[in-house]
Structure formats: C-alpha cells, structure tokens
Amino acid sequence: xxxxxxxxxxxxxxxxxxxxxxxxxxxxxxxxxxxxxxxxxxxxxxxxxxxxxxxxxxxxxxxxxxxxxxxxxxxxxxxxxxxxxxxxxxxxxxxxxxxxxxxxxxxxxxxxxxxxxxxxxxxxxxxxxxxxxxxxxxxxxxxxxxxxxxx
Numbered sequence: 001x002x003x004x005x006x007x008x009x010x011x012x013x014x015x016x017x018x019x020x021x022x023x024x025x026x027x028x029x030x031x032x033x034x035x036x037x038x039x040x041x042x043x044x045x046x047x048x049x050x051x052x053x054x055x056x057x058x059x060x061x062x063x064x065x066x067x068x069x070x071x072x073x074x075x076x077x078x079x080x081x082x083x084x085x086x087x088x089x090x091x092x093x094x095x096x097x098x099x100x101x102x103x104x105x106x107x108x109x110x111x112x113x114x115x116x117x118x119x120x121x122x123x124x125x126x127x128x129x130x131x132x133x134x135x136x137x138x139x140x141x142x143x144x145x146x147x148x149x150x151x
Contacts (some may be wrong), residue, residue, distance in 0.1 A: 006071040007080050018060045025052045
C-alpha cells in the first residue's frame with residue numbers, strides 16, 4: 001500500500017485496472033469466490049491461480065514490479081493533503097448515505113456476499129474515474145484505495 005501512495009499516476013491507474021479485471025474473473029466463478037478474493041480475512045481466501053487467468057496474474061506481477069520501481073527516485077509521487085481527503089471522508093461521496101460501518105461491518109455480512117462484492121466493485125467503477133487521460137485518476141485511486149484498506 002505504501003508504494004501505491006508514492007507511485008506516479010499512470011502506474012496507479014494501471015494497477016487499479018488490473019485489480020478490476022481480477023475482481024471480474026473472481027466474480028465469474030461466483031459471489032462466494034469473489035467475496036473470498038476481496039475479503040480473505042473474513043471468510044478465508046482463494047487460490048488465485050485457480051480462478052484468475054495466468055495472463056492477468058502475469059500482467060499484475062509486472063505491473064506491481066513497475067509500480068514498486070517507480071515509487072522510488074526522482075519521479076515518485078508525494079501524496080498531498082487534498083489526496084488524503086477522499087480516503088478520510090468515508091463512502092458518502094461514493095455511495096450516498098453510506099458510512100465506514102459498511103466496510104467495518106463486512107464480517108457481519110458473510111451471507112450477503114453479492115451485496116458486499118457489488119459495493120466494493122462500485123467503489124472503483126461507479127464514478128468512471130479510471131478513464132485514460134483523466135488528470136485526477138491517480139489521486140482518486142490513491143484516495144479510494146486508502147479508504148478501501150480501512151477494515
């Protein structure tokens with residue numbers, strides 16, 4: 001997570017797009033598999049090699065390595081106070097009327113796998129911020145990812 005915060009925008013957006021592909025492939029195997037993929041501490045994880053294509057896993061590994069390398073050196077990104085705000089503000093801007101209890105309460109929603117997965121996916125896809133060329137895309141990913149890590 002620390003490297004994501006310091007990687008340039010292009011690397012962050014690439015990372016999140018591959019994450020969405022992984023979620024889609026996990027979802028294709030069913031709600032329970034997707035829930036376990038997204039929240040392994042709640043219900044036990046999955047073996048991603050059995051669920052996610054080798055091509056996507058290879059791209060994810062390469063993307064992670066590029067992001068890690070880019071997070072060091074002269075081109076590294078410095079998180080601004082404005083970028084920290086979306087992560088600290090809760091889900092209200094992403095899901096009207098929602099609060100951090102949604103995320104913290106996932107342990108209590110084990111039988112609501114589909115709803116939890118839809119909410120998690122909606123956090124990344126709902127606002128359409130992963131559009132290429134969007135100047136704020138990397139900052140938005142950092143803010144949402146830092147909030148998504150709260151559990």
